[in-house]
Amino acid sequence: MIELDNISLAYAGRTGPVLALEGTSLSVGQGEFAAVVGPSGCGKSTLMKLVTGLIKPTTGTVSVDGAQVHGPVKMAGMAFQNANLLPWRTVTDNILLPLEIVEPYRSHFRAKKDEYRARVENLLSIVGLQGFGDRYPWELSGGMQQRASLCRSLIHEPKLLMLDEPFAALDAFTREELWCVLRDVWQRLNFTVILVTHDLREAVFLADTIHVMSARPGRIIDTRTVDFARPRDLDVCYEREFTDLVHVLRNKIAEVRKA
Amino acid sequence: MTKSFEKLAPWIFVITLFVVWEASCRLFNVSTVILPAPSAIYAAFVRFWSPILSNSFVTLWTTMAGFGLSVAFGLFLGLVVGWSRTIYRGFYPVMIGFNSIPKVAVVPILVMWFGIGEVPAILTAFLISFFPIVVNVATGLATIEPELEDVLRALGASKLDVMRKVGIPRSMPYFFGSLKVAITLAFVGTVVSETVAANSGIGFLMSQAGANFQMPLVFAGLIVLAVEGILMYAATAWLEQRMTGWAFRAQGSAAG
Numbered sequence: 378m379i380e381l382d383n384i385s386l387a388y389a390g391r392t393g394p395v396l397a398l399e400g401t402s403l404s405v406g407q408g409e410f411a412a413v414v415g416p417s418g419c420g421k422s423t424l425m426k427l428v429t430g431l432i433k434p435t436t437g438t439v440s441v442d443g444a445q446v447h448g449p450v451k452m453a454g455m456a457f458q459n460a461n462l463l464p465w466r467t468v469t470d471n472i473l474l475p476l477e478i479v480e481p482y483r484s485h486f487r488a489k490k491d492e493y494r495a496r497v498e499n500l501l502s503i504v505g506l507q508g509f510g511d512r513y514p515w516e517l518s519g520g521m522q523q524r525a526s527l528c529r530s531l532i533h534e535p536k537l538l539m540l541d542e543p544f545a546a547l548d549a550f551t552r553e554e555l556w557c558v559l560r561d562v563w564q565r566l567n568f569t570v571i572l573v574t575h576d577l578r579e580a581v582f583l584a585d586t587i588h589v590m591s592a593r594p595g596r597i598i599d600t601r602t603v604d605f606a607r608p609r610d611l612d613v614c615y616e617r618e619f620t621d622l623v624h625v626l627r628n629k630i631a632e633v634r635k636a
Numbered sequence: 637m638t639k640s641f642e643k644l645a646p647w648i649f650v651i652t653l654f655v656v657w658e659a660s661c662r663l664f665n666v667s668t669v670i671l672p673a674p675s676a677i678y679a680a681f682v683r684f685w686s687p688i689l690s691n692s693f694v695t696l697w698t699t700m701a702g703f704g705l706s707v708a709f710g711l712f713l714g715l716v717v718g719w720s721r722t723i724y725r726g727f728y729p730v731m732i733g734f735n736s737i738p739k740v741a742v743v744p745i746l747v748m749w750f751g752i753g754e755v756p757a758i759l760t761a762f763l764i765s766f767f768p769i770v771v772n773v774a775t776g777l778a779t780i781e782p783e784l785e786d787v788l789r790a791l792g793a794s795k796l797d798v799m800r801k802v803g804i805p806r807s808m809p810y811f812f813g814s815l816k817v818a819i820t821l822a823f824v825g826t827v828v829s830e831t832v833a834a835n836s837g838i839g840f841l842m843s844q845a846g847a848n849f850q851m852p853l854v855f856a857g858l859i860v861l862a863v864e865g866i867l868m869y870a871a872t873a874w875l876e877q878r879m880t881g882w883a884f885r886a887q888g889s890a891a892g
Binding site: 426429430431449450451452453454455456457459461463464465474475477478479480513529530533539 | 883
């Protein structure tokens with residue numbers, strides 16, 4: 378599904394060119410849940426922009442769905458640490474936003490608005506927000522806003538979902554709750570996910586494969602497969618193999634931070 | 637009690653101001669030529685109500701015409717300037733330079749071009765008041781959250797889509813906020829031009845009255861201007877509240 382082949386990326390910094398990524402290769406299969414972890418400032422977010430075609434690599438090639446990426450991929454859903462909902466729109470209208478932009482929904486937006494609204498309602502109930510569609514974002518708590526943001530990234534049924542630390546600003550309980558929400562949605566709709574995170578437990582709990590990045594210039598230095606049976610329960614977080622894997626990843630990152 | 641007191645506070649303050657003014661004029665026996673007492677100003681109102689009314693109407697409509705021009709032009713230019721960083725950076729120094737010119741210096745030029753009368757007043761009101769509108773609209777557009785723009789662009793949104801769905805609605809609170817500043821500036825522009833070169837309007841009336849040492853009439857003109865300014869400000873503030881109430885509510889929210 379996604380192939381990054383020997384990517385490097387340099388941008389102009391204040392004191393000359395800065396190399397954000399160097400020799401990065403990454404491959405994510407169709408329907409795979411991939412997590413990217415690494416020390417801060419290693420270019421994880423840059424990686425996200427590369428995959429979605431928002432920026433071009435200096436060298437190397439990115440291809441998504443078999444085709445080389447030259448501009449925005451036009452089909453990815455994205456969610457970030459901040460929910461970034463539009464305060465002048467209700468929750469429902471916020472979630473409808475991608476359908477006003479992506480084809481083929483865009484051309485039928487007026488005609489099929491009722492159908493789309495039903496779809497939003499359905500998504501809201503999946504993430505536990507039923508009945509909140511007519512509220513405004515500022516009437517919602519941070520966790521609820523993040524749920525709405527997740528709905529917005531999924532409404533157009535993207536084949537690819539990019540998540541950049543989507544749960545980082547939430548409290549521990551809400552975060553674990555949303556892990557389960559994401560797990561369930563992903564299992565139901567089976568899209569490809571790239572999750573960038575600092576939270577190793579989050580990565581191990583959710584992902585099929587975990588890619589560890591080095592400090593700047595970032596490159597993938599280790600890839601681990603996680604083979605806990607699915608569907609996973611939160612209890613898996615307290616199993617021996619789980620904590621062992623978190624430990625291994627932790628040591629890896631500690632190593633590259635020193636280097 | 638405190639709530640109703642809060643509502644009455646502006647009135648109490650204004651009345652107190654006039655009472656203190658009146659009292660000090662009488663107490664210190666201030667000459668009407670220096671500072672007329674409110675009672676003298678009121679007398680001038682009664683005596684000259686007809687010319688005051690007709691001239692204040694002229695000032696009002698020229699101000700509104702200038703303000704209307706600056707809203708249309710300011711909104712347009714703001715959208716253009718906010719559209720791209722390059723235009724923003726290229727245009728800004730010129731704008732600031734233009735805005736730094738005292739508009740009173742421009743009035744003689746306008747008079748040379750258009751003759752004495754309402755046209756220079758309208759144009760001065762326009763020239764003095766469009767800047768805050770441009771700056772605010774452009775700022776609203778230029779400060780779109782980059783992540784939100786990424787979300788939309790990853791969906792294949794064009795620049796126009798981003799502007800229509802996010803940029804323009806987002807800049808509306810800035811726009812309506814700037815109208816409050818612009819309308820008061822427009823009044824300043826009109827009166828400046830009327831004082832320098834006109835044959836009607838409150839500015840003209842005041843300069844005529846001043847030349848004849850009719851200070852109560854001059855002050856009556858000032859008060860008319862102040863009242864008109866307050867009314868127009870209130871109208872734009874009401875409009876702002878109505879059009880972009882979400883921006884105010886958002887601030888008061890705990891979840892924000």
